Amino acid sequence: MNIFKIIEEIEKVGPEANETIAPRRAALKNLTGLGSKVATAALPFALGAFFNKAYGQNVTPVSSNGAAANDILNFVLKLKYLEAAFYAKGLATTGLIPAGDVPVITTIANQETAQVAFLQSALGSAAVVQTTQGTAGVYDFTGTAKFPTVLTNYDTFLSVANVLKDTGVHAMKGQIPNLQGNQSALTTVFKLHSVEARHAAQIRQMRKARTVASLKPWISANLTGSANDTGIGASVDAYYVGETNIVQLGYTMTSFVNSAITTATTNLSTNASIEAFDEPFTMAAILPLVAIFGVA
Amino acid sequence: MIKEEIEQIDKKIPRKAFFRIAGAGAAVLAVAAAGCKASMGDVTLANTDANDVGAGDTGLLNYALALETLEAAFYTQVVLTPYTGITAAETSLLTDIRDHEIGHRELLKAYLNTAASPATITPTFTGIDFTSRTSVLTAAQTFEDLGVAAYNGAAYLFNSSTYLNQVGKIVSVEARHAAVIRNLITPGSFADSTAVDKNGLDLGLLPSQVLAKAKVYISSAITANLLP
Numbered sequence: 001m002n003i004f005k006i007i008e009e010i011e012k013v014g015p016e017a018n019e020t021i022a023p024r025r026a027a028l029k030n031l032t033g034l035g036s037k038v039a040t041a042a043l044p045f046a047l048g049a050f051f052n053k054a055y056g057q058n059v060t061p062v063s064s065n066g067a068a069a070n071d072i073l074n075f076v077l078k079l080k081y082l083e084a085a086f087y088a089k090g091l092a093t094t095g096l097i098p099a100g101d102v103p104v105i106t107t108i109a110n111q112e113t114a115q116v117a118f119l120q121s122a123l124g125s126a127a128v129v130q131t132t133q134g135t136a137g138v139y140d141f142t143g144t145a146k147f148p149t150v151l152t153n154y155d156t157f158l159s160v161a162n163v164l165k166d167t168g169v170h171a172m173k174g175q176i177p178n179l180q181g182n183q184s185a186l187t188t189v190f191k192l193h194s195v196e197a198r199h200a201a202q203i204r205q206m207r208k209a210r211t212v213a214s215l216k217p218w219i220s221a222n223l224t225g226s227a228n229d230t231g232i233g234a235s236v237d238a239y240y241v242g243e244t245n246i247v248q249l250g251y252t253m254t255s256f257v258n259s260a261i262t263t264a265t266t267n268l269s270t271n272a273s274i275e276a277f278d279e280p281f282t283m284a285a286i287l288p289l290v291a292i293f294g295v296a
Numbered sequence: 297m298i299k300e301e302i303e304q305i306d307k308k309i310p311r312k313a314f315f316r317i318a319g320a321g322a323a324v325l326a327v328a329a330a331g332c333k334a335s336m337g338d339v340t341l342a343n344t345d346a347n348d349v350g351a352g353d354t355g356l357l358n359y360a361l362a363l364e365t366l367e368a369a370f371y372t373q374v375v376l377t378p379y380t381g382i383t384a385a386e387t388s389l390l391t392d393i394r395d396h397e398i399g400h401r402e403l404l405k406a407y408l409n410t411a412a413s414p415a416t417i418t419p420t421f422t423g424i425d426f427t428s429r430t431s432v433l434t435a436a437q438t439f440e441d442l443g444v445a446a447y448n449g450a451a452y453l454f455n456s457s458t459y460l461n462q463v464g465k466i467v468s469v470e471a472r473h474a475a476v477i478r479n480l481i482t483p484g485s486f487a488d489s490t491a492v493d494k495n496g497l498d499l500g501l502l503p504s505q506v507l508a509k510a511k512v513y514i515s516s517a518i519t520a521n522l523l524p
Contacts, residue, residue, distance in 0.1 A: 104484050111487060115496035169468050176451070176464040183452040190448040190467065191497035195487055197471035198498070202486040205479060216392065218472045249407050249462060256402035260372045260394055268402070272395035277465040 069185045072175045074128045075283055076189060077119040078295050079168055081130050084112035085139055086164060093151050101154075101206060108199050115192055122188070134294030143292040146235050158207050159232045163239050165200035166219060167289060169193060170239075170281035197278070207231070218275040219243050227274065239289055242281075246273040349503075351522035353456050354408070359503050359520055360463065361404040362417050363446055366513055367439050368397040369419040374436070379429045386480065390436075393473050400466055420515035433481050440474035441491055441499070442509055443467075449500035453523065471498065 087109035090097055097105055120127045131137035141150045141160070149156040172193040179186040201217035208215040215229060216222060219240065223229045227243035230236050246253045253273030258266050287295070349358035371394035378387060425431040447467035454460040475486035485491075492498055501509075503523040511518070 104486075107484070107487060111492060111496040113496075114494060118495040118497070173464045173468065177457045177461055180454070180457050180460055186452050187448065187500055188497065190451045190464070191500055193464070194444045194448060194467055194471035194498040195492050195496060197468035198475040198487040198491070201472035201475035202479070205476065217389075217476045218392070218396070218469060248403050248465070249458070251403055251406055253399055253403065256399065256406070258395060258398055259368075259402075260375065260398060268395060268399050272392065272399055275392060276396040276399040276469055278468040279465065280461065 069179060069182050070123060070126045072178055072189075072283075073119055073123055073185060074126070075175065075286075076172060076192065077116065077123065077128055078133060079171055079286075079290065080112055080116045080119060080192075081133055082139060082290060082293055082295050083164055083168065084109065084116050086141060086161070087112055089139075089141060089151065090157055090161075096151060096154055096157060098154065104202060104206065108202070111195060111199070115195075118188075133296055139294040141293060146292060147232060155207070155211055156232065158203060158210070159230045161203045162200070162207060162230050163232070163236050165196060165203050166278075167239050167281075167286065168196040169200055169278050171283070171286040172196060173278060174280035174282050174286065176280065216275065219278060220271050220275045222271050241285075242279045244274055245277070245279055246270060248277055345519065345521065347517040348519045348521050349523065353454055353459050355520065355523050356450055356453055356503075357404055357408055357459060359450070359507075359523060360447070360466075361401065361408060362514070362518060363443055363506070363510065364397055364401040364404060365417055366419050366510060367443065368394065368401045370421065370424075370435065370439060370513075371397055373421065373426060374432055377426045379432045380427050381429060389476055389480070393436075393476075396469055396473070416516070417514050417518055418516040419513055421513060423512070430481075433477060436477045437474070437481060438509070440470055440477050442501070442506055443470040444474055445499040445501040446503070446506040448498055449502050449506070450523075451500075 087105055091102070091105060091109060134140065142148050143150075143160070147156055147160050150160050151157065172189050175189060176186065176193075179189055204215055204217045208217075212223070212229075212231060214223060219227050220229065221227050221244050226237065227240040228234070228237045230239075253276065254267050254270055256268045258268050258272075349355045349362065371390060375387070375391050375394050382390075421435070424435045444467060447463050447470065451460060451463060451467075454463070474491065478485040478488070478491070482488075503520040507518065507520055
C-alpha cells in the first residue's frame with residue numbers, strides 16, 4: 001500500500017480535504033520518515049494515526065509540525081553525546097579500564113556512537129551540534145568535582161557509568177507520553193531506551209563482579225534501603241528519586257500474592273515490587289542532573 | 297479505486313463525521329483495511345472469538361498479559377526444578393526475574409479485571425529440558441528478547457497514555473533481564489548484534505510476529521486478529 005498515493009487520492013475528492021491535508025504533509029513524513037523503518041504491515045496504523053492528527057481531536061503539537069518531537073529527540077541526542085564521549089574518554093585514558101573489560105566498554109561505546117549518528121541523521125539540520133555542549137564540546141566528567149576520581153579510579157568510572165545508564169533509562173522513559181501519536185519517534189525512543197537498560201544491567205554486573213557482591217542488575221533497594229546503590233554517596237540520591245515506588249496503576253504491588261511460593265501465602269516482596277518497574281523522570285528533572293557534566 | 301471508495305462513503309456520511317469516526321480507536325482498523333482492501337463491507341469490528349485478545353488498548357493489555365503469564369510460568373518452573381549445576385548466583389537472578397514477571401502478570405490481570413475478562417492461556421514448555429542449563433537459558437533468552445521486541449513494537453498502538461507509560465516502565469526491566477540472561481549464556485553478549493542493530497536500536501515486533509514465535513509455548517488457542 002502506498003500511503004502517499006492514498007493521500008493524493010483523498011485530495012482529489014474535494015477541496016475541503018485538500019485544505020486540511022496539505023499543511024499536514026510534514027506531519028505524515030514525520031510519522032513515517034524517521035529511519036524509514038515502518039513495516040508495511042504497520043502502515044495502516046500510521047495512516048490511522050495521521051487521520052487522528054490531521055483531523056485533530058485534542059491534538060498535541062508533536063506530530064502536527066514535528067517541532068516538539070525534534071526538541072525531544074534533541075534532548076535524547078544530548079544525553080547520547082554525553083555518554084558517547086564518556087566511554088570514548090574512558091577507553092582513551094591509559095590504565096583506567098582493565099584489559100578484560102575493554103571489549104564490553106567498547107561495545108557500549110560503539111552503540112552510543114551509532115545512536116548519535118542515527119539521531120543526527122533523523123534530525124537532519126535540526127540536530128543540536130555537539131560543540132554546543134560542555135566547553136566547546138568537552139565535558140567535565142567529574143560532574144563539577146562530584147566524582148574527582150572518575151578517570152583515575154575504575155570503580156568510580158563504573159559507578160558514574162551506572163548513574164548515567166540508569167539516568168538515560170529514566171530520561172527516555174519520561175519522554176514516552178510526549179511522543180504518543182508520533183509512531184516513528186516513539187518507536188525509536190523505545191528502541192533506544194531498551195538498549196540503554198541492557199547497558200545499565202551490564203554495567204551493574206561489572207560492578208558486582210568487582211566490588212559489590214550483592215548488587216543487582218535492576219534498580220532495587222536491597223543494599224541500603226535506598227534505590228541509590230551506586231556506591232558514590234548521597235550526592236547522587238537525586239538520580240534515583242521515586243525508584244522505591246511500589247504503586248503501579250493504583251495497585252500496591254506488595255498486595256499481590258507471589259504464586260510461586262506455595263508453602264505459605266506470601267505476597268510479592270518490596271524489593272521485587274521496586275525492581276519490576278523502572279520509573280520515568282521528566283525533562284525538567286533530568287536536566288540539572290546532567291548539567292553538572294556540561295549538558296546544556 | 298480508492299477514490300471511488302471514498303466518493304461512495306462521501307455520499308453516505310458527511311466527511312467530517314467520517315473522519316471523526318476514523319480517529320476513534322478501533323475504527324482505525326476499518327479505515328486502514330478499507331485503504332488496503334478497498335472494501336468497507338468486509339471489515340468486522342466486533343470481536344466474537346473467545347480466544348482472541350481483542351482490539352484496542354484492552355487487546356494490547358491482554359496480549360501483554362499473555363506474554364507475562366508465559367514468562368512467569370516459565371521462571372516458576374525453572375526455580376522449582378533447577379537445572380543441573382545451577383549456582384547460587386544464578387538461582388538468585390532467576391528467582392528475582394520470576395518475581396518480576398509474577399508482578400507484571402498480577403498487575404495486568406488485576407487491572408484488566410476491572411474492564412474486561414483477562415486473557416487466559418495455558419503455557420506448555422514442550423521442547424525445553426528443565427534439567428539442562430543450555431536449554432533453560434536459551435529459552436529464557438528467547439522469552440526476554442521477545443518481550444522487549446513486543447513492547448517496543450506495540451507501544452505506538454496504545455491510545456491511552458497511562459497504559460503507554462506503564463509498558464514503558466516494564467520494557468526496560470525486560471531489557472535488563474535480557475542482558476543478564478544473555479551474559480549467563482555468553483559473557484558480553486548483553487547487547488550483541490543479534491539483539492541490537494547497527495544503529496544501536498533494539499528490535500521491535502508487531503503482535504502477529506510475536507505470537508507466531510510465542511505460540512509454540514502456548515497449548516491453548518490464542519489469536520490477536522484485531523491487532524496488527
